[in-house]
Amino acid sequence: MLREGTGIATYGRNLAATLSGNGFSVDVLIGTDKRLAPGDPTRNAISLFDAVRPVPWSPMQRRLRGWFGAPFGIPAHKVPLDGVVADHLAARFRGFDTVRAATDLEPLARCHFGRHSRRVKIKLAEPPSLLHTTQPIPIAVDGCPNLYTIHDLVPLKLPDTTRDQKPYILAMLRHLCRTADHIVTVSEFSRREIIQFFGVAEDRVTSTYQAVTLPAAALAWKDDDIAALLDGVYGLPPQKYFLFVGAIEPKKNLARLIDAYAASGSNYPLIIVGGLAWQYDQELEKIADERFLRYEIAGGWAIPRRLVRRLSYVSAEHLVTLMRGARALLFPSLYEGFGLPVLEAMSLGTPVMTSNLASLPEIAGGAALLVDPLDIDAMGRAIRGLDHDADLRAELRMRGLARAEFFSPENYRQRVADLYARVLG
Numbered sequence: 441m442l443r444e445g446t447g448i449a450t451y452g453r454n455l456a457a458t459l460s461g462n463g464f465s466v467d468v469l470i471g472t473d474k475r476l477a478p479g480d481p482t483r484n485a486i487s488l489f490d491a492v493r494p495v496p497w498s499p500m501q502r503r504l505r506g507w508f509g510a511p512f513g514i515p516a517h518k519v520p521l522d523g524v525v526a527d528h529l530a531a532r533f534r535g536f537d538t539v540r541a542a543t544d545l546e547p548l549a550r551c552h553f554g555r556h557s558r559r560v561k562i563k564l565a566e567p568p569s570l571l572h573t574t575q576p577i578p579i580a581v582d583g584c585p586n587l588y589t590i591h592d593l594v595p596l597k598l599p600d601t602t603r604d605q606k607p608y609i610l611a612m613l614r615h616l617c618r619t620a621d622h623i624v625t626v627s628e629f630s631r632r633e634i635i636q637f638f639g640v641a642e643d644r645v646t647s648t649y650q651a652v653t654l655p656a657a658a659l660a661w662k663d664d665d666i667a668a669l670l671d672g673v674y675g676l677p678p679q680k681y682f683l684f685v686g687a688i689e690p691k692k693n694l695a696r697l698i699d700a701y702a703a704s705g706s707n708y709p710l711i712i713v714g715g716l717a718w719q720y721d722q723e724l725e726k727i728a729d730e731r732f733l734r735y736e737i738a739g740g741w742a743i744p745r746r747l748v749r750r751l752s753y754v755s756a757e758h759l760v761t762l763m764r765g766a767r768a769l770l771f772p773s774l775y776e777g778f779g780l781p782v783l784e785a786m787s788l789g790t791p792v793m794t795s796n797l798a799s800l801p802e803i804a805g806g807a808a809l810l811v812d813p814l815d816i817d818a819m820g821r822a823i824r825g826l827d828h829d830a831d832l833r834a835e836l837r838m839r840g841l842a843r844a845e846f847f848s849p850e851n852y853r854q855r856v857a858d859l860y861a862r863v864l865g
Contacts, residue, residue, distance in 0.1 A: 447780055449532075451589070451626070452574040454651055456535050458853045462860070467538040467568065469516055471545030476517045484517055485524040488541055497544075509552030513561035514579070516540040540564070546577060553578040553612055559619065570864060572624070578612050585621040585863050592630050592777025592799075593637060594691060601691040601774065603718050614638060622863050626650050626778040629799035646859050651852035652783050652844075658760035670765050673758070674711070674751075681709045682823065683766035683790075685759070685781040688724070688750075689717035691774045693795070693813050698726040698748060701770075703820030706827045708767060712750040713759060724750075764788050768826040768833065771795070772813040779803050783847050786840030791833045793822050805846065807839035 456466045473494050474487040497505070519539045521530045533539050542562065552560035559580040562571075567583035580586050590613065595604040617623060617638040623645045625631050631647040634640055661669075663678070670676045682701070686692040694712065701710045712727065732747040754762065763769065769785035775798045782803050785792050792808035794800045801810055809832075811822045825832055845851075 447778075448575050448591070450780065451591070451650060453532070453535065454653055454849075454852070455572070455574065455856070457653065458651070458849065458856050459860075460535060461849075461853050462857050464569075464860075465537045466535070467540060468533060468536040469540045469542065469545070469562065472541045472543060474541075474543065476519075476541060476543050478515065478517060481518055481520050482524055484519045484541065485521055488519055489525055489527040489529055505548065505551045507555065509555040510548045510560050511552075511556075513563040514542050514545060514548055515563045516542045545579070549578050550608065553615070554608065557611065557615065559615070570860065576609075576613055576616055578615065580619075586619075587622045587624055587863065588616050588620050589624040589626070590616070590630070590634055591626055592775065593633050594775050594777070596637070597633070598691060598775050601689065620644075622646065622859070624648060624859065627799040627802055629802050630777040646862075648855040648859055649847055649852065650778055650780065650783070651847055651849045652780065652787050653849060654760050654784065654787065655757045658757040658764075661761065661764075666761050666765050669758070669761050674762070676709070676711070676762075676765065678765040679767050681711050681766060682706070682768055682770050682826075683711050683713065683762055683785075684770050685713045685763075685784075686771065686773065687714050687717040688712075688720040690719050693772050693774050694723045695726055696813065696816050697770055697772055697819065698723070698729075700772075700816045700819030701748070701823055702731065703816060704823035704827060706823060707747075708827065709745075709747045709749060710770070711762065711766075712748065713754055713762065714750070715752055760784075760788065763790050766790050768793055768823075768836075770823065771800075772811055772819055773798075773800065774813055776800055776803075782808065783844060787844040787847075789837045789841050791826060791836035792840060793819075793826060803847075805843045807836065807843035809836060 459466045472488055474490060475494060476484045519541045521533060521539055549560050559578040562579050562581050564581060567581055570585050571581040572587040574589050576588055576590050595602045595606055595609045599606050617640045623634060623640060625634060625645060625647050626649055628647050631645050634645050635642055667678050670678055684697060688694060727748050727750050734745045734747060735742045736745055763785050768791040769781060771781050771794045773795050777799055779800050782792055782794050782800060786807055793811060794804055794808045795813040796810040797813060809822050811819050
């Protein structure tokens, strides 16, 4: 399922828009935990957005799927949305020509691969010109080239930072790298890692990078509009807070960032935007630490104010506004295949502090303040510099805007067009 707000969902939507711009008809295949009726598309459309949870697999179904997988393939059914459902969630599929859904797509693909060590076939009435998965999953479509995007090797390179089943990930990626018609990735760093780790021929792996498409409505807001929203909704003045964006999980390095922020001595708050992923107890404890609680006197009252605040979810428009209004984005991740928040911030003219590891120096391209993400003191000094040095912020803002041009939608469209031309011949 294309979950709203995830990096892979953003990648998928941007890829679809790019392919449409290149003249392709773009269908999307999604997995659902709802039962689908092969001969009743209207019922399928309603079921897809039904909030009632389905009956889970029975013990016998689990045994059968574990024993046999899906030997006859997984059927994918057309799901018409226009004129059927008015659910706001359907809006995420705008830009696709056809929506197809398959029941238990990912669980069944895992079971099938675990039993047979090969990809499961997706059953379509007519094969497409090309299958391109936006994340690694052991599925295949006969009669067309099969491309797979591998964003990074985090589960294998930093196994203690994710909760994936590592033997499955390793075996599945080995299989995809051996059998795919082409592997796609999002940075030269990830490309080199895939080639070296799996021994893939260099001409079978292509980095298309990514592009960023930001909500036009939020980009059109004037400074006064931004100030009003920040103050009215979040109680924040423009340019007087730092921002972190990302899921709360070990690889994002948030615990060290919070300690570095404390060491910087800044009086501007640190705003954390991100949902809870896993192993987040330490981060939540630090966010709630009493050292970040301040009191302000207003109208004879002592008003509590937290210097470190977490927003679990904000809309895309509000996220753009928070980025535009931030003094700087702080993103010292331990490992990223791309690091989309860095590009988003640079595109908006927001100074960036990020890690000197993995793909992040490549994406920043000399336009961000790079730090050792394991060195709390170094990060603290960098935050202090961003806090007090207006010339530094202005320089990073100018460099960031220039660097973001490399990742423009036009450049991304050309890279994808070149890739597809090679694969399709």
